[in-house]
Amino acid sequence: MKSLCRVLLASTLALAATGSAPLAAKVRIMATVFPLREFAAAVAGDRGETELLLPPGAVVHTWQPRPGDIRKLAECHLLLFIGANLEPWLPGMVKALPGGKVRTFEATEGLALIEGDEASGHDHGVMDPHVWLDFELDARIVRKIADELSLIDPDGRPVFMANAEKLIARLRDLDAKFRNGLAGCRSKDIVLAGHGAFGYLARRYGLVQTALYGLSPDAQPRPLDLMNAVDYCRRRGIRTIFFENSVAPDLSRTLAREIGGRILVLHAGHNLTRDEQDRGVGFFELMEENLNSLRDGLGCR
Secondary structure, rough: HHHHHHHHHHHHHHHHHHHOOOOOOOEEEEEOHHHHHHHHHHHHHHHEEEEOOOOOOOOOOOOOHHHHHHHHHHHOEEEEEEEOOOOHHHHHHHHHHOOOEEEEEEEOOOOOOOOOOOOOOOOEEEEOOOOOHHHHHHHHHHHHHHHHHHOOOOOHHHHHHHHHHHHHHHOOOHHHHHHOOOOOOOOOEEHHHHHHHHHHHHHHHHOOOEEEEEOOOOOOOOOEEHHHHHHHHHHOOOEEEEEOOOOHHHHHHHHHHHHEEEEEEEOOOOOOOOOHHOOOOHHHHHHHHHHHHHHHHOOOO
């Protein structure tokens, strides 16, 4: 199977390389996660075409590319990815791309990353890649995307910079909504029946994330983890358990039942479901839904 994959990769990239051409009328941008695709689309405007590498509903940590995905990647001008091992399948693809044909931008490079799940003690030595849940870090990423696009399309730099500033203004407004909306809450505990995807959000707004397991969505909680979570919730009077919209709610329901509580959904936002894509849901809408769930679950005034 590995040999077959290598053959497919080599043939696909060879085919793409033979069609190398000057920059088209629009910059072709590929992103590995939904927030980067949305940011790039806003910054590029009419001068770019953006596409998400993941199909709807795919989990970025575990998705595996097909030959058609590799071909699309080889034909783009700019690849945007998060890094910090969020996309474990990507380094081999990038290494095999034709030299100098595709620019790459690693969003986490140069940012102050969280080590593991600092609140619950899981995954020490592993860096948290979910940086898009800190809107100030998003502003820095947006400016870098504008710089990258300007290197590919110098004539478009004024457009890219102006669009970036408009997007940053929206991100700052969103940040202010979260800061004001999460002030004066009865609780500061985000208890997650899943992996710790919301560390950056918690750090920015003075909340405490407690997850049943660490950063890997493939991990399974031990019975001891569940017992400790129940004890933690009972001691602190917590009655709301949060879970990601991309995972089944069974575990969160079990934990909520043990504490006599309820469950509320949060969006990690790395990808959209098919229904969300069909409805044209955007990054800002997902984040405002998160704010509403947090205000409800944490008892905010």
